[in-house]
Amino acid sequence: MKIKISVLSFALLLSVNLRAQVTIGGLTAPKAGALLDLNSTSHGGLVLSNVDLSDLSVIPGGSFVDIPATQDRNLELAGMIVYNINTTSGAGVHVWDGDDWIKLCAPPTPGPITFSDTTLCGAGVTFTAKIDRIKGAIGYVWTLPAGLTGTSNDTIITITGALEGVYPADSITVRAESACGGSSRRYSTQKIVINAIPAEPTDASSNSGDSGSSILFSATPAPGCTIDWYDADTGGTKVASGDSYSLPLNVTTTYYAESRDTTTECVSATRLAVIGTVKIFGTCIVSSLLDLTGKVEFVSTDTTSVRGGIIFSAPVKITDSKTTFDGGSNPNFKADYRDHLNLSGVNDTDSLGSWFSWCMVAQYADVLCPGQWQVPTKQNFQDYAGVDYSTTAIHEGIDDWLLGGLATSSDGRGQGIFGYYWSYSRSGMDMAYRARVSSGDFYPADFVGRNEGYSLRCVKIAP
DSSP states (O other): OOOOOOHHHHHHHHHHOSSSSEEESSSSOOOTTOSEEEOOSSOOOOOOOEEOOSOTTSBOTTSBTTBOSOBSOOGGGTTOEEEEOOTTTOOEEEEEOSSSEEETTOOOOOOOOEESOSEEESTTOEEEEEOOOOTTOOEEEEEOOTTEEEEOSSSEEEEEEOSOEEEOTTSOEEEEEOSSOBOOOEEOOSOEEEEOOOOOOEEEEEOOEETTSEEEEEEEOOTTEEEEEESSSSSOOEEEESSEEEEEOSSOEEEEEEEEETTTOOBOSSOEEEEEOEEOOSSOBOOOOOOOTTTEEESOSOOOEEETTEEEEEEEEESSOOOSOSSTTOGGGBOOEEOOBOTTOOBOHHHHOOEEOHHHHHHTHHHHSOTTOBOOOHHHHHHHHTSOTTSOOOOTTOTTSOOEEEEOSSOEEEETTEEEEEEEEEETTTEEEEEEEESSOEEEEEEEESOSBBBOEEEEEOO
């Protein structure tokens, strides 16, 4: 005997049966663990409701009892099984997983979504989302919320944040696809935050000063920001932080102010140029421009003179040979240099460096001491020695300060006995500071007239 049971009748049977399990088509008790056991001596099967699922992402309105309108998400009906008769979306048995209709032969749900970054700065920034590959999947379908764009049919998608804002943790999804159908969606568990880019600093200012003096750079950061100071308009090295920055300068120098949000750490897209102007006072005669391109070197690449966070280079030499100072006995008044010829006429430039007039050091400081190197100030020598100018200073640690003597207009004197090294710091109109070294003493700030030729060692601050 054949028994036809409508869906409604079947529901009524379940509702009035006093047992927790039901057997249909037979007299034996349901098998252990089964809530419904189709048990019959006659052959047959369960006929599922035939539904036209044209869109596998929704429950169509009017096709199910008490669901008049289309529903995009219904977790209470997760596990409901129907037979899809729509051949375009894929005929066959489908299960509703709370969000989508999943064909029974579809691949498994992808694993967790991982991001290259979840906190970013500025609209237009890109980041990636990634899942592990699913066996049997032939593609992956990603969904993104409004404000994020990206394209991918693989396990990795590159996403562009078109709009700043906070995107909730479940706003990015992915599902695996196979020839059989699509898997359940995997929802992201991390929110994406795209913060605003702060504005460039404003109100650039600096004071001008004598060579070797401290120049104050200042600017006003964007609201909620501080300023980082760099030595280049892009990239470069950060030299300080804060709304103002004071540094002894040898030559007119430009530093670049960048706003940095102290909460988000986002930085301005551009930097503000702030110029610190150095004035060279005294009686220097501006010489015709010397072409020193490729002619300035240290006598050694070793920088072993390090004390108190101060690093001194080896002596500077100019490879373009020059044996006399122009300007008679007063190289003080002109930018000039000469080879390191001793009283015997031996040229020691390659080992002891060149001799320079003070005006040469002042006018060509950025060429003689390039990049992060600077012509030393009186303060640099004092910091290195750890004493003021009136004190006989250290001997320990100064053995590599070469005793190269000094030059007049043509002669070299004091080699092997004394070493004299120019400072950029001026004293009065016609005097400047120097470091004086002997075999036993180091005077960091001795001031003299600028009528001699001295050696030069460049300086920088230890990182």
